[in-house]
Amino acid sequence: MAIDASLPSAPTTAPPRLSGRAKLILFVLCAAQFMVALDFSVLNVALPVLGKDLGMSQSALQWAVTAFALPSGGFLLLFGRIADLYGRRKLFLGGLAVFGAASLLATFAWDPASFLTGRALQGLGAAAIVPTGMSLLTTTFPEGPQRDRALGISGTLLSLGFTVGMVLGGVMTDTLGWRSTMGLLAVAAVIVLVLAPGLLTESIPHRPEGMGGAPVSEQPRLDIPGAVTVTGGLLALIYALSTAAERGFGGADVLVTLIVGIALLAAFVYVESRSAEPLVSLPMLRRRTVAWGNLGGLVTFAMMSTVVFVLTLYLQEVLKLSAFRTGLVFGVQGALSAVAGGYAAKFIGRFGARRVLVGSLLGQGLFVAALLAVGTESGALLATAAVSLASMCHLGAIISYGLIVTSGVPDEEQGLATGLVTTTQQVGLTIGIPLLGVLATTQGDLFGGVRTVLAVDATIVLAAALLIAVGLRNRRA
Structure with missing residues (x-):
């Protein structure tokens, strides 16, 4: 039986060694992914303490998680496509800057509104960091043993970040207070932001003739209807499911946003089928x-x-x-x-x-x-x-x-x-x-x-x- 060429197969030669620069690039990209993974879980055990400190009710505490989840999941596809069209390095660095500033805002939050604003901006920064970091990794390391190794390290740190966040969040909250968990993320963002510009090169792919039906000379355009429908659909879907985790599916807001999310995603498929330059092929x-x-x-x-x-x-x-x-x-x-x-x-x-x-x-x-x-x-x-x-x-x-x-x-x-x-x-x-x-x-x-x-x-x-x-x-x- 022949091997499908579209799937990775066993290498025939020993994997080439990574250069010192390649190792530093891998470190920076994996550190950014680890930082975002850490943010998913580091705050969980601190929520009761945080709520008392900022005067948030038990029912409002879910928004500490949902405020991050909405933009971090809703804007991923849009930012991934923007990076393809206009530059991955630019968006990666911009996402790091937003994430770091948002972490500082959350660290020094003085009321629920300022804290939730910081969390939402963290999610927006994460939505830019994750797809651009991954695409920079897959385009930096060629398909084969090097990419296998790079994705293996990245996946390990991603998984480890969730677990480390659960343990580290409890230790830091007990010893330094809940604000230290957000401060840690701000410091991590600054470190990566300092190292990344000197290591990463801009990545704007060559646009082949006839791609999307457009001549090479034309400036690529963003599919605005597709961006609106898929982003709105994902935001509605993630809101509905995140809220259902706390209050069940019986609430009117959960049912309405769930229906709206499904309808928008169906509209997205229709829009993409008719677009000359679709957001998602x-x-x-x-x-x-x-x-x-x-x-x-x-x-x-x-x-x-x-x-x-x-x-x-x-x-x-x-x-x-x-x-x-x-x-x-x-x-x-x-x-x-x-x-x-x-x-x-x-x-x-x-x-x-x-x-x-x-x-x-x-x-x-x-x-x-x-x-x-x-x-x-x-x-x-x-x-x-x-x-x-x-x-x-x-x-x-x-x-x-x-x-x-x-x-x-x-x-x-x-x-x-x-x-x-x-x-x-x-x-x-x-x-x-x-x-x-x-x-x-x-x-x-x-x-x-x-x-x-x-x-x-x-x-x-x-x-x-x-x-x-x-x-x-x-x-x-």
Whole structure:
């Protein structure tokens, strides 16, 4: 059976060594991704303290998360395409500047409005940093072993950032106060912003003749109707799902924004089918690697975030573990995930990204299913082992799906491809808990609810693995 040329396959030569400059570029781009990942979780354990300090009610605390999630997910595709057309380095540096300034505003916030403004601007900066950082990485490191290695390191730090944020947020809040968590992000943004200009070169891809139906001499144009519909649709969808995680799907605002979001995304597909220069090329979305790879990313992020949520409830509410001991469980998970990241690129080089994605999803599903063996009196050790192994497989899925989606994509569309990757990531992180996590808290019996969520979660991951194995199967040309 012939190997599909659009999917990464085993290298025939040893991977070339990275130069000193290439290592510095990789450090800067990965540091930016780690910083954004840290921002997703570092504030979570500080919310009760923050609320008391700023006078925010319990119901208003969700906006500390939602204010960041809305722009960070809603503008990813738009910023990824702007970067393709007008320059990735410019937008990357601009995003860093906005993120750093917003972190300072959040650090010194004097009331809820100023704090939430800072969080929203952080999300806007992150929406520029993530797709441009990823596209700079995929265009700096050529497709093959070097890109495999770079994406492996980036994916490891991305996953590690979420876990480190949970642990670091609690330590810093207890010792230095909640403001230190935002201050840390401001310092990190300044460091990257100082190093990046001297290392990164501008990346405006060559526009081939006939692309989008336009002659080479014409200035590329941004698809405004497409930008409005997809950004509005993503904002509405993320708002609905983020709010549903706190209050369920019964609220009028949740239902209305959910319907509006779906309608706008449907309008976006219609607009793109008629646009001469679409924001998202529909033929790209029809590529097997893009469609099935993003499905793998959506499932692995959505289902793993749900496992972490319900496992936290199980450890603290059923086994009555302290927040510190619960943090240790996720600390072990993060450490083993980092180890897995070091081997992911090697496995991809040997077996190919498709096999690694399918195998990783199968492993994630099976180890989540193993969590069904925990009991009401004991189970912390089993939970630690199973979630750590599931997380290691999860990291393999993260790295391989990103590689599958971006492999074989023309250089002039790398920003769009990485925007799709990161949008999938953000939507996955957003939808898992409201769609499944609510089952754990509405059944009356928390332990029974946790088991129900874990069973459904494992089933979805295993089913997705089988579908992707078929969808990405090798075909003869």
